Amino acid sequence: MDKDTKIYIAGHRGLVGSAIWKNLESKGYTNLIGRTHEELDLMDGGKVKAFFDAEWPEIVVVAAAYVGGIKANNTYRADFIFRNLGIQQNVIGESFRHGVKKLLFLGSTCIYPRDAHQPIAETELLQGPLEYTNEPYAIAKIAGLKLCESFNLQYGTNYMAVMPTNLYGPGDNFDLETSHVLPAMLRKMHLAKALMENNWAVIREDLDRRAIHGVTGTAGENEILYLFKKQGILPDALELWGTGKPIREFLWSEDMADASVFVLENIDFKDTYQEGETEIRNCHINIGSGVETTIAQLAQLIAEKVGYKGEIRFNPNLPDGTMRKLTNVSKLHSLGWKHTVELDAGIERLYAWYLNS
Numbered sequence: 001m002d003k004d005t006k007i008y009i010a011g012h013r014g015l016v017g018s019a020i021w022k023n024l025e026s027k028g029y030t031n032l033i034g035r036t037h038e039e040l041d042l043m044d045g046g047k048v049k050a051f052f053d054a055e056w057p058e059i060v061v062v063a064a065a066y067v068g069g070i071k072a073n074n075t076y077r078a079d080f081i082f083r084n085l086g087i088q089q090n091v092i093g094e095s096f097r098h099g100v101k102k103l104l105f106l107g108s109t110c111i112y113p114r115d116a117h118q119p120i121a122e123t124e125l126l127q128g129p130l131e132y133t134n135e136p137y138a139i140a141k142i143a144g145l146k147l148c149e150s151f152n153l154q155y156g157t158n159y160m161a162v163m164p165t166n167l168y169g170p171g172d173n174f175d176l177e178t179s180h181v182l183p184a185m186l187r188k189m190h191l192a193k194a195l196m197e198n199n200w201a202v203i204r205e206d207l208d209r210r211a212i213h214g215v216t217g218t219a220g221e222n223e224i225l226y227l228f229k230k231q232g233i234l235p236d237a238l239e240l241w242g243t244g245k246p247i248r249e250f251l252w253s254e255d256m257a258d259a260s261v262f263v264l265e266n267i268d269f270k271d272t273y274q275e276g277e278t279e280i281r282n283c284h285i286n287i288g289s290g291v292e293t294t295i296a297q298l299a300q301l302i303a304e305k306v307g308y309k310g311e312i313r314f315n316p317n318l319p320d321g322t323m324r325k326l327t328n329v330s331k332l333h334s335l336g337w338k339h340t341v342e343l344d345a346g347i348e349r350l351y352a353w354y355l356n357s
């Protein structure tokens, strides 16, 4: 990859896409292109073709996707499969038609079976049933990686896929209904602390910056209290989802971006297997920290960082999702990349970012 190679980052305003853009810029890449969702709807095949006809990128990163936490995945099941299949079909398809030299597809570790052997190696793919709460999304992501692998095997392309663990970082989604657990907990603890301290200035400021269901800081106290109750934010306690027993692994989004650029710069499809080694020639690499924590432990850690001292309860009537999801990162480590930001420091950094944005 030369520094003036034309690189298209689909989803360059998202959590990971924006971090990949920043990482490439910091490494001296000068010819980056991106389009917002408003400028180019990747579900529109005609417009995606017109974009590729005009731009002819040499490298493509597919970081655009319809993304969300457990509740969003379980609720908008049709959107998760339909939109993700559409986006990746259009972007990977046009990349192929336009002779893109290298493509990086971002999947997710939810592609692996619900009861996969832990830590989960790349070879666990398609070895058992998926977790039902995110099955439509996982099937779309599996299709994306198989699309890459199949183009590689049939047409000799150089498409790679990376499977990140749960991510968090600057620009995260803090919407309490659709977000992932870490940003959701951070915001809930911030609001629960303010409520416990009767600090309405903090609550109103937060809602002004990020309205919840259209409720802003100008709403009446009763309306806000009603909204908070529905979100489990109570004057003396915070009620979180599930049992608190599931185990997750978290990776700072800028580490994820660095790993993605590392794969783009250093790993080709031919490096992911040895001739004759196996009949299966998957092109995916796990990206994670290899460090796990229970959701209950995560809640304690975030409470400590935010300074929330109230009771933390779990509501077992809400879904837990996969009970354990720890990636085996030995392939990534052996290729030469390791994460740098530990969870403790990452939460502090994200909270500082949250308070200032």
Ligand SMILES: NC(=O)C1=CN([C@@H]2O[C@H](COP(=O)(O)OP(=O)(O)OC[C@H]3O[C@@H](n4cnc5c(N)ncnc54)[C@H](OP(=O)(O)O)[C@@H]3O)[C@@H](O)[C@H]2O)C=CC1
Residues within 6 Å of the ligand: 010, 011, 012, 013, 014, 015, 016, 017, 036, 037, 038, 040, 041, 042, 043, 062, 063, 064, 065, 066, 067, 087, 106, 107, 108, 109, 164, 165, 166, 167, 168, 180
């Ligand atoms: N966040 C996480 O914890 C994890 C993420 N991943 C994967 O990493 C990748 C990036 O995720 P992340 O950065 O978190 O997601 P974000 O939601 O932050 O970013 C996704 C981006 O894609 C854009 N996008 C979505 N639909 C369209 C469309 N139809 N046309 C054009 N642009 C579109 C979004 O724009 P807009 O918001 O305007 O719609 C947004 O900028 C995804 O493939 C995701 O599956 C994998 C594992 C964990």
Ligand SMILES: C[C@H]1O[C@H](OP(=O)(O)OP(=O)(O)OC[C@H]2O[C@@H](n3cnc4c(=O)[nH]c(N)nc43)[C@H](O)[C@@H]2O)[C@@H](O)[C@@H](O)C1=O
Residues within 6 Å of the ligand: 068, 069, 070, 071, 073, 108, 109, 110, 134, 137, 138, 165, 166, 167, 178, 179, 180, 181, 182, 184, 185, 188, 240, 241, 242, 243, 246, 248, 295, 318, 319, 320, 321, 322
């Ligand atoms: C990245 C990954 O992300 C999703 O899978 P997930 O890890 O199950 O999602 P999550 O981050 O939303 O939850 C993790 C755990 O945390 C618990 N939990 C507690 N309290 C809150 C809470 O307040 N909000 C949320 N969101 N979760 C909570 C929740 O019940 C669950 O046990 C899929 O998109 C999947 O497809 C995917 O790829």
